[in-house]
Amino acid sequence: MAVSLTDPDFVRKLESLHLLARKVLGGTLHADRKSTKKGTGVTFADYAEYTYGADYRAIDWRVFARFESLVIKLFELEEDATIYVLVDLSRSMEAKSDYARQLAAALGYIALSSLDRLAVYGLGDTLVPLLETCRGKANVFPLLRALEGAETIAGDTRFNACSRVFQARHSRRGLIVVVSDFLFPEGFEEGLKFLGFHGHDVYALQVQDEADRSCDWKGDADLLCVETAARRRITVTDREARRYEQAVADWNESLKRCCARLAIGLASTDTDVAFDRVVRDILCRGGLVA
Amino acid sequence: MTFANPALLWSLAALLPLGLVYLLKVRPRTRPTTAFFLWEQVLEDKKPNRLWDQLKNVISLLMMAAAFGAIGLAAAGPRFAEEEATDLLLVVDNSLSMSADAGGTTRLGLAKDEARRIARAMDGTRRVAVATAAARLRYVSYLSDNPREILAAIDTIGPTFEALDPSVLPSADGSDSSTDEGEDRGQTSPAEPDAAEGDRDDAVVDTPARRVLFLTDGLRDDLPVGVDPFVVGGRAKNVGLVAADLQFAAGDDTRLQLYVQTASTHERPIEVDLLISREDDDGGRELARVVPLEVSPGVNEPRVLTVEGASAGRWVAELDTAAAADGDALAADDTAYLVATAEPPVAIGVKAGDYFFGRAVEAFSGGGGGLVTAAGGAAVDVTLAAGDPGEAASAIVFAPSGGSAFWASLGDELDVVAPRVVADDHPVLRDIDPLSIAYVGSRELTPPAGSEVLVASADGVPLIYVTKGRGRSAVVVNLEPAEAEFFYSAWFPVLVRASARHLVGRAESLRATYPPGADVVIPGGEEMSGSFFGPDGVEVPVVGGRLDALAVPGFYKWRSSPSGGSDETERPLTVACGTQSATETLLPAGGSEGETAGTGGGRGIGHWLVVAAVLCVTAESVLYHRRKIG
Numbered sequence: 001m002a003v004s005l006t007d008p009d010f011v012r013k014l015e016s017l018h019l020l021a022r023k024v025l026g027g028t029l030h031a032d033r034k035s036t037k038k039g040t041g042v043t044f045a046d047y048a049e050y051t052y053g054a055d056y057r058a059i060d061w062r063v064f065a066r067f068e069s070l071v072i073k074l075f076e077l078e079e080d081a082t083i084y085v086l087v088d089l090s091r092s093m094e095a096k097s098d099y100a101r102q103l104a105a106a107l108g109y110i111a112l113s114s115l116d117r118l119a120v121y122g123l124g125d126t127l128v129p130l131l132e133t134c135r136g137k138a139n140v141f142p143l144l145r146a147l148e149g150a151e152t153i154a155g156d157t158r159f160n161a162c163s164r165v166f167q168a169r170h171s172r173r174g175l176i177v178v179v180s181d182f183l184f185p186e187g188f189e190e191g192l193k194f195l196g197f198h199g200h201d202v203y204a205l206q207v208q209d210e211a212d213r214s215c216d217w218k219g220d221a222d223l224l225c226v227e228t229a230a231r232r233r234i235t236v237t238d239r240e241a242r243r244y245e246q247a248v249a250d251w252n253e254s255l256k257r258c259c260a261r262l263a264i265g266l267a268s269t270d271t272d273v274a275f276d277r278v279v280r281d282i283l284c285r286g287g288l289v290a
Numbered sequence: 291m292t293f294a295n296p297a298l299l300w301s302l303a304a305l306l307p308l309g310l311v312y313l314l315k316v317r318p319r320t321r322p323t324t325a326f327f328l329w330e331q332v333l334e335d336k337k338p339n340r341l342w343d344q345l346k347n348v349i350s351l352l353m354m355a356a357a358f359g360a361i362g363l364a365a366a367g368p369r370f371a372e373e374e375a376t377d378l379l380l381v382v383d384n385s386l387s388m389s390a391d392a393g394g395t396t397r398l399g400l401a402k403d404e405a406r407r408i409a410r411a412m413d414g415t416r417r418v419a420v421a422t423a424a425a426r427l428r429y430v431s432y433l434s435d436n437p438r439e440i441l442a443a444i445d446t447i448g449p450t451f452e453a454l455d456p457s458v459l460p461s462a463d464g465s466d467s468s469t470d471e472g473e474d475r476g477q478t479s480p481a482e483p484d485a486a487e488g489d490r491d492d493a494v495v496d497t498p499a500r501r502v503l504f505l506t507d508g509l510r511d512d513l514p515v516g517v518d519p520f521v522v523g524g525r526a527k528n529v530g531l532v533a534a535d536l537q538f539a540a541g542d543d544t545r546l547q548l549y550v551q552t553a554s555t556h557e558r559p560i561e562v563d564l565l566i567s568r569e570d571d572d573g574g575r576e577l578a579r580v581v582p583l584e585v586s587p588g589v590n591e592p593r594v595l596t597v598e599g600a601s602a603g604r605w606v607a608e609l610d611t612a613a614a615a616d617g618d619a620l621a622a623d624d625t626a627y628l629v630a631t632a633e634p635p636v637a638i639g640v641k642a643g644d645y646f647f648g649r650a651v652e653a654f655s656g657g658g659g660g661l662v663t664a665a666g667g668a669a670v671d672v673t674l675a676a677g678d679p680g681e682a683a684s685a686i687v688f689a690p691s692g693g694s695a696f697w698a699s700l701g702d703e704l705d706v707v708a709p710r711v712v713a714d715d716h717p718v719l720r721d722i723d724p725l726s727i728a729y730v731g732s733r734e735l736t737p738p739a740g741s742e743v744l745v746a747s748a749d750g751v752p753l754i755y756v757t758k759g760r761g762r763s764a765v766v767v768n769l770e771p772a773e774a775e776f777f778y779s780a781w782f783p784v785l786v787r788a789s790a791r792h793l794v795g796r797a798e799s800l801r802a803t804y805p806p807g808a809d810v811v812i813p814g815g816e817e818m819s820g821s822f823f824g825p826d827g828v829e830v831p832v833v834g835g836r837l838d839a840l841a842v843p844g845f846y847k848w849r850s851s852p853s854g855g856s857d858e859t860e861r862p863l864t865v866a867c868g869t870q871s872a873t874e875t876l877l878p879a880g881g882s883e884g885e886t887a888g889t890g891g892g893r894g895i896g897h898w899l900v901v902a903a904v905l906c907v908t909a910e911s912v913l914y915h916r917r918k919i920g
Binding site for chain 2: 095
């Protein structure tokens, strides 16, 4: 690993990102993550028509007195958020592994510093837990060490299967951040849909580099799949190179459309862009919640 | 098939390592990819050609092996076994007719192109030498199997104004009948250019058979045996002067007679003007006469034209062909450069009573004979005497008798005289047969020291000799003309005239014009100091009384070089050079297209092997480019 996640300079960068997060998101240290869901908080949010089974304590009797209509008051739900970071550790991410781990570390640091619950998993042909659910800033260094020590997982990235495994382990809804190149042979839609269906807020953080998007070589080649070690003899001309680049662009476009359709946040970045700048941009856009 | 350098065939052994290196070179590189499934999507539309995929490396290898093998074979110098390994002598005709237009170029240009083609076809498989032929044979290259040297030699060939003399062509057995040694170019015969003098005889004996290919513009019947002609150029329309001479009319120094003969290759008679001009010392021309001529096809009858009120000097006769309907392919033969010389006749004082002496002088007194009998009291140039010549400064003495400065001693009459010619080419004897003369009445005689004996008896008694000394000179004929019946011989007046002209220094006189390439004997040239300057300003030195081969038509003017002085004086001595030649003007165009059988007729095997190698490498490069560059 070229970059040490426990390096003081790196930790200082994480701290500065956390301060930015507090400034952007506001609130106190305690459960300061506002949710879009309506619940039992103290801040009035809206009225709703009374239905059978609703909490009669929330009925606004003043409205009933004036209009003879039963309505209940809704309040913003204030809860402890649970952040799940799923980092792609497959071989396809080897070249982008440092970058992905830095992003995961930054997001995890902000979460722990905000007293949110955090769990980190590695994605591959199976789901590998890196950091079990924890809370508090004391878990920052375990987080960083876990990310630093995480090994590459052989085999194809089976995101859909991993999603099921994840859901089986964590029924508690939370915010799932998937850090990956999303170049999954089985596709990504099923997994994203599955997580969203189970009430998670999902955020896709796509990390790709130039080698993923373009083909700068031509001629005869023995094509090797870095994940499965599958081989194929091919001859690449300009035409094939252009078609490959178009295929990657189409794939990324399909990811964008899928995320829009499923109301999933998406940020695509290149390894050339500094990780803290990516996190800063995400925070400036209002955070990870779509 | 045989090979010039069979040892180079071992280079083919390198094919095996070459194949191994090649297979390593073309092995595809492993390209790791993170989106293998996307590549499969991209390639699934592509029609698989498994047979081609499997064979393309083998095909590439075979192509490279074929290219390398072809280069190896080409380096070994292959040739068909039936090809003769004889040397080839390319003789390019660069005579005047080869300067004729031939569709934007000249016939010489066509011949050089053909020579280049043949030289390239040799491809180093046989030795080739290059020579030119016109009035002389000139070698321009040594025997060489290097095409580049041959091509460079061909490039140096330029046109001449000379007429072709087929007798100068070399024969196939290696003997050259007339060769310009080319000393000024440092060239010798190409067969053994480095052979020592002592080895020359052996070299001639062992000279291998050679083929002589003559690139010319017309077939001739008088080519030496073994010379293969190759004809370039076609028919061309030309008109020109093929003969010209100029002299004053007998006894009239103001009337010039111009002898001209024209020829034409036009199919019909054409009308041209003959412009006769006199050229002054500054090169300016004054038109003296315009003569309309009708020139019929072929060589026309000669005509003698008269120019009244003419003077001695340089004259130019020029055909105005600008009006010729079909043009004139060769311009150089339209002009004749001539020199008119007015020489006073030699005054002969006859100091002999015999009637025949006077008749001998009268025989050459008119019609340009150059002799005249000195009238009483007139100056005498030469005294014609029998017996004692007296105190004459120059004399022709028959039957010497008494005492004279022209002989040291005189003895008894000889009984039997067996003459022998001592100086065969002497001007006095040039026009007679001295051995046919009956030397009757000859006497024992001792000539003065320094005399030049021309004819002597077997015992060494001089019969005809020339003596000079103390300002006096004489031709002494040691015979009694009456007893020898020499008066009745045709040689008698001829000998008198030749002796008289020799004694006054006119034995050799310049002709009105000389053809290009001719050696000119300058009268009294051995004592002359200076040079001639040609029409192009080039200095032509006089060597041994001779003017070396004239190259350019025009006037060559003498300019003396006084020893030790800076001033140069110009003598009115001019040599004219003209291109008149019927064979050249008629532009030979006979014969079918030439053949160069045995010369390869095209590129050699080695050349085509190299071409095949290049094609293989090119095709393989395309495949390689596709494999490596896409």
